[in-house]
Amino acid sequence: MGIFVYMLRCSDGSFYVGSATGDDLSPRIVQHNAGYYRGYTFTRRPVVLVWSEHFDRITDGIAAERQIKGWSRAKKEALIRSDWAAISRLAQRRGGLANTPKNHPSQKG
Known part of the structure; x- marks a missing residue:
């Protein structure tokens, strides 16, 4: 299965870093743009995927996500x-x- 770590550019120019399990990241991006998540991206739509990486081990992906969020x-x-x-x-x-x-x-x- 694995996990994607991804970065979105929001309509205000800011970046959002997140993660999603599975083998296809596109449904998660659609959900962000549809306002499915009422978090950071909700008022900053539309969002555009600008980077992603797939990790086979979920723990590696979570570690990378935390690291990149601090960059x-x-x-x-x-x-x-x-x-x-x-x-x-x-x-x-x-x-x-x-x-x-x-x-x-x-x-x-």
């Missing part, structure tokens, strides 16, 4: 662009590469 806007924008050099540089400002998910290219080797 700066600049780091989230670098993730959207898949700019691993920028993510690495931005992580070094806040305590090293420990803030970068382990499955990303900057952590391989």
